[in-house]
Amino acid sequence: MKCQEASSQLAGLLENSLETTLADEVHQHLGQCENCREEWEQYKVLMAEFEAVEDVQPGPRLRENFLSMLEIEKSVLEQAEPKKSNLVEPVFWKHAFLMGKIAAGLSLLLGGMWIGKQQATIAPGGDAPVKIVDNTVVTGLRTEMDAMKQMMAIYMMDQRSASKRIQAVSYTDDISILSPDLFEALLRRLNQDDNVNVRLASLNSLTRFANQENVRAALLDSLSRQTNPLMQIMLINLMVEMDEKRARGPIQELLDNAVTPLEVKGKALQGLGQLL
Amino acid sequence: MISDEILMLSVKNGTLDSLAPLFERHHVRLFNFFLRLTGNRETSEDLTQSLFQRILRFRHTYKEGHPFRSWMYRVARNLHADHYRKNKVRAEEFYEETDYSRQTERLAADEMEKKERKRSLLEALDRLPPEQKELLVLSRFEGFKYEEISQIKGISVAAIKVRVHRAMGLLREIYFETTGEGGKKS
Numbered sequence: 001m002k003c004q005e006a007s008s009q010l011a012g013l014l015e016n017s018l019e020t021t022l023a024d025e026v027h028q029h030l031g032q033c034e035n036c037r038e039e040w041e042q043y044k045v046l047m048a049e050f051e052a053v054e055d056v057q058p059g060p061r062l063r064e065n066f067l068s069m070l071e072i073e074k075s076v077l078e079q080a081e082p083k084k085s086n087l088v089e090p091v092f093w094k095h096a097f098l099m100g101k102i103a104a105g106l107s108l109l110l111g112g113m114w115i116g117k118q119q120a121t122i123a124p125g126g127d128a129p130v131k132i133v134d135n136t137v138v139t140g141l142r143t144e145m146d147a148m149k150q151m152m153a154i155y156m157m158d159q160r161s162a163s164k165r166i167q168a169v170s171y172t173d174d175i176s177i178l179s180p181d182l183f184e185a186l187l188r189r190l191n192q193d194d195n196v197n198v199r200l201a202s203l204n205s206l207t208r209f210a211n212q213e214n215v216r217a218a219l220l221d222s223l224s225r226q227t228n229p230l231m232q233i234m235l236i237n238l239m240v241e242m243d244e245k246r247a248r249g250p251i252q253e254l255l256d257n258a259v260t261p262l263e264v265k266g267k268a269l270q271g272l273g274q275l276l
Numbered sequence: 277m278i279s280d281e282i283l284m285l286s287v288k289n290g291t292l293d294s295l296a297p298l299f300e301r302h303h304v305r306l307f308n309f310f311l312r313l314t315g316n317r318e319t320s321e322d323l324t325q326s327l328f329q330r331i332l333r334f335r336h337t338y339k340e341g342h343p344f345r346s347w348m349y350r351v352a353r354n355l356h357a358d359h360y361r362k363n364k365v366r367a368e369e370f371y372e373e374t375d376y377s378r379q380t381e382r383l384a385a386d387e388m389e390k391k392e393r394k395r396s397l398l399e400a401l402d403r404l405p406p407e408q409k410e411l412l413v414l415s416r417f418e419g420f421k422y423e424e425i426s427q428i429k430g431i432s433v434a435a436i437k438v439r440v441h442r443a444m445g446l447l448r449e450i451y452f453e454t455t456g457e458g459g460k461k462s
Contacts, residue, residue: 011441042448049397049451050416058307062321066299066328073332074292163296170300197286197294200278204297230286234278 001029006036014043063167070163146175154185162195169201178209187218196228203234210242223250229261236264236271248275280344288335298344299328305418306352312413313356315402323359327352346427349418353410353428360406400451408443415440 006029012018013026030037149171156168169189172182189202203222209215223235232254239247254260255268280301286294303324310320330351331338338347401409414420414428422440426433 008441011444014444017437039448042452043444046397046444046448046451047416053397053417055304055308056311056317057304058317058321058324062303062307062324063299065321065325066303067296069325069329070292070295070332073329077290077292162293166293166296167300170297195291195293197283197291197297200283200294201297204278230282 001025003029003033003036006030006033007039010036010040010043013040014047067161067163067167071161146177147179150175150179150182154181157185157189162193162198165189165193165195165198166201169198169205172205173208178212178215183209183215183218187222190218191222191225196230199226199228199231200234203231203238207238210238216242216244220244220246220250223247224253229264232260232264233267236267240271240274243275245275248272251275281341284331284335284338284344284347285340287332288338292332295328295332298331302345302348303328306348309349309352309413309418310356312398312401312417313410314359315398319359323352323355327355330355343424343427346424349414349420349428356410397451400447403450404443404447408439408446411436411440412443412447 006026009018009022009026013023018026030040153168153171156171157165159165159168169186172186175182183206186202186206189198190206191199193199193202203219206215206219210219219235219238223232223239226232226235236247236251236254239251251268251271255265255272260268278297280298283294283298287298306327307320307324310323311317314320314323327348331348334351338344401412404412411425414425415422420428422433422436425436425440429436431439
C-alpha cells in the first residue's frame with residue numbers, strides 16, 4: 001500500500017469503519033512508514049480533543065424566555081378555541097413565603113457545596129489535589145439538597161400553568177429517594193391533573209421508582225382511573241415491561257368496556273397476550 | 277420514558293405544553309450545537325429559543341413515525357443557515373464573553389488547560405468551510421451516525437461519509453499547523 005492510499009483511509013480507520021483486510025493493510029503500512037504514522041497519531045490526538053470538549057450550560061434566561069414564549073403561543077392558539085375551566089387551585093402564592101425560605105436554604109447549601117468543592121480540588125502547593133472537606137459532609141449536604149429539591153417541586157406542582165407543573169415534575173427527575181410527600185404529590189398529578197402532559201410527566205417520574213411495591217401498586221391502580229387513551233396505552237406498556245400479572249384484570253376491563261377507543265383495545269389485547 | 281415522538285405528536289395535535297418536556301430534554305445539547313457553530317453564547321441562546329418557537333409554528337410539518345431528533349436538527353440547521361446568511365460572527369467573541377469568563381474563573385488550573393485545548397480545537401474548526409464545520413459538529417459533538425446526518429441534510433450516506441473524512445483531514449492540517457505541535461502531543 002502506498003502513502004497516498006493509506007492516508008486516505010486513516011479517517012475510516014479512526015472510526016473503525018474499514019473492512020478487516022483493508023484495516024490490516026493500513027496498519028501494516030503504518031508499521032513501516034514514519035510519516036503516515038505521524039499523521040495517524042495526529043488523528044488520534046484530534047479525536048481525543050473532541051472528546052475532551054465539555055458542554056456549556058446555558059443561562060437561566062433561556063428557560064424563562066422559552067416558558068414565556070410557550071404561554072404566548074398557547075394564548076394565540078386558545079383565541080381560536082373555547083376556554084376550558086382550570087380546576088387547579090392557585091395555592092402557589094399562598095406558599096410564597098415558604099418557597100422563599102426553601103430557595104434561601106438551597107442557595108446556602110449550593111454555596112456550601114461549591115466552597116467545599118473548591119477547597120477539595122485546589123491543592124496548596126498546586127500539585128496533587130488535597131481533600132480538606134470530609135466526604136460525609138458533602139454527602140450529607142447532597143441529601144439535604146435532595147430533600148429541599150423535593151419540597152420545592154411539591155409546592156411548584158400546584159401552579160396554574162401546566163408547563164410550570166411539568167417543569168416542577170421534571171425537577172424530581174434526578175432525585176434518588178422518593179419521599180412519601182413527593183410520592184403523594186406525583187400521584188395526585190398522575191391521577192387528577194386536568195392536563196394529560198402533566199400526567200405523562202408524573203408517570204415518567206414515578207416509573208423510576210416502580211421497583212418499590214407501593215409505587216407499583218399505585219401505578220396498577222392508576223390504570224383503572226385513566227380515561228385518556230394515551231395514558232391508558234402508556235400504562236399498559238409499563239405493566240407489560242414490568243411483567244405485572246395483576247394488571248390483567250384492569251386490562252381485561254378496558255378491553256370489555258364499550259367506550260374504550262380501538263387503538264387502546266388493540267394494545268390491551270396485545271398486553272394480555274404478553275402477560276400470560 | 278415517554279418518547280420524543282409521542283410528545284411531538286401531542287404538540288402537533290394542539291397540546292403545546294408537551295413542548296416543555298422536549299425543551300427540558302434537548303435544550304442544553306441544542307445550545308451547545310449552536311455555540312459550536314456560532315461561537316457566541318448570546319446568539320446561541322437566542323437561536324435555541326427561536327428553534328423551539330419554529331417547532332411550534334411548523335408543528336404541522338412533523339410527520340408521524342419520523343425520528344424527532346433528526347427533524348429537530350433539520351429545523352436547527354435551517355435556522356442557523358438563515359442566521360449565518362445575515363451575520364458572520366467571529367469565534368473570538370465566544371472567548372471574550374463575560375458569562376463564559378466568569379464561569380472559567382471558577383475552574384482550577386487543570387481546567388484552565390482544558391479550556392486552552394478547547395480553544396484551539398474550536399478555532400481550528402472555525403477555519404473550516406461552514407459545511408465541513410457543520411458536518412464535524414453533527415458527527416463528532418452531537419454524536420449523529422452518518423445515516424442520521426443523511427436524513428438531516430438530505431444527502432446520501434456515502435456522500436456524508438466522504439465529506440466527513442475530508443473535513444477531518446482538513447481539520448487535522450489546520451489544527452496541527454495552529455498548535456505547532458506536529459503530532460508530538462499524545
